[in-house]
Amino acid sequence: METPGNLFVVAAPSGAGKSSLVKALLELDSHLGVSVSHTTRAPRGQEQDGREYHFVTPEAFQAMVDRGEFFEWAEVHGRRYGTSRVGIEARLMAGEDVILEIDWQGALQIKQIFPHAVLIFILPPSWQELEQRLKRRGEDQPEVIALRMANARTEVAQARHFDFVIINSLFETALFDLKTVVHSQRLKYAAQRRAKSQVFAALDIS
Ligand SMILES: Nc1nc2c(ncn2[C@@H]2O[C@H](COP(=O)(O)OP(=O)(O)O)[C@@H](O)[C@H]2O)c(=O)[nH]1
Numbered sequence: 335m336e337t338p339g340n341l342f343v344v345a346a347p348s349g350a351g352k353s354s355l356v357k358a359l360l361e362l363d364s365h366l367g368v369s370v371s372h373t374t375r376a377p378r379g380q381e382q383d384g385r386e387y388h389f390v391t392p393e394a395f396q397a398m399v400d401r402g403e404f405f406e407w408a409e410v411h412g413r414r415y416g417t418s419r420v421g422i423e424a425r426l427m428a429g430e431d432v433i434l435e436i437d438w439q440g441a442l443q444i445k446q447i448f449p450h451a452v453l454i455f456i457l458p459p460s461w462q463e464l465e466q467r468l469k470r471r472g473e474d475q476p477e478v479i480a481l482r483m484a485n486a487r488t489e490v491a492q493a494r495h496f497d498f499v500i501i502n503s504l505f506e507t508a509l510f511d512l513k514t515v516v517h518s519q520r521l522k523y524a525a526q527r528r529a530k531s532q533v534f535a536a537l538d539i540s
């Protein structure tokens with residue numbers, strides 16, 4: 335599906351820094367909107383329903399799956415997460431750029447539907463730093479951290495399917511890298527759309 339708005343997907347192992355980077359980017363880039371996913375996991379810390387996630391019961395999530403209301407959904411760390419069509423389709427068609435913060439399984443599903451989607455994978459600088467960040471964040475129980483660290487080893491292997499990989503070592507550097515990828519891809523697709531409309535006009539194609 336081709337859309338006037340650009341679609342960016344950011345994935346990373348838990349604790350790599352994707353939420354922090356996307357939040358910081360949204361404060362810098364007023365042309366970018368974020369998609370709020372649905373999840374069956376319980377809210378963490380200061381999370382609010384409708385802000386970080388739409389927190390729903392497993393039954394409500396399954397009903398949405400049955401009604402085909404998700405562009406994509408996946409089971410991640412034993413909970414379900416999904417991107418609703420309502421959340422992004424109208425905004426993309428209206429020309430807004432949208433950023434999804436989803437796991438690698440969802441990213442590959444989105445790429446199937448939106449071939450122009452820009453897939454960006456965030457990597458931690460080391461396993462030790464990843465574990466430190468999860469512990470310092472202080473939002474997950476030790477057994478949850480252990481599960482997420484175990485899953486991270488599978489997740490990082492998927493980086494090779496992504497268009498861009500950013501190492502989140504120094505936060506400001508990673509934010510600059512993310513901002514640069516978004517801006518460069520936005521310019522690339524704008525130039526492609528201009529060229530296409532010029533050719534269509536020259537060949538009198540409607
Ligand atoms: N496929 C998919 N994954 C999602 C979605 N929303 C969040 N996720 C991913 O689910 C995983 C767990 O997210 P979360 O519980 O917030 O933990 P975090 O990774 O520590 O922030 C992360 O990899 C998220 O990117 C979604 O709508 N679809």
Ligand SMILES: Nc1ncnc2c1ncn2[C@@H]1O[C@H](COP(=O)(O)OP(=O)(O)O)[C@@H](O)[C@H]1O
Binds near residue numbers: 353
């Ligand atoms: N470059 C960085 N250096 C040090 N700490 C970081 C960096 N990026 C993020 N963090 C911290 O690491 C923890 C995990 O970041 P978060 O954005 O929640 O990761 P994710 O959304 O990928 O799970 C948070 O406490 C965050 O403040």
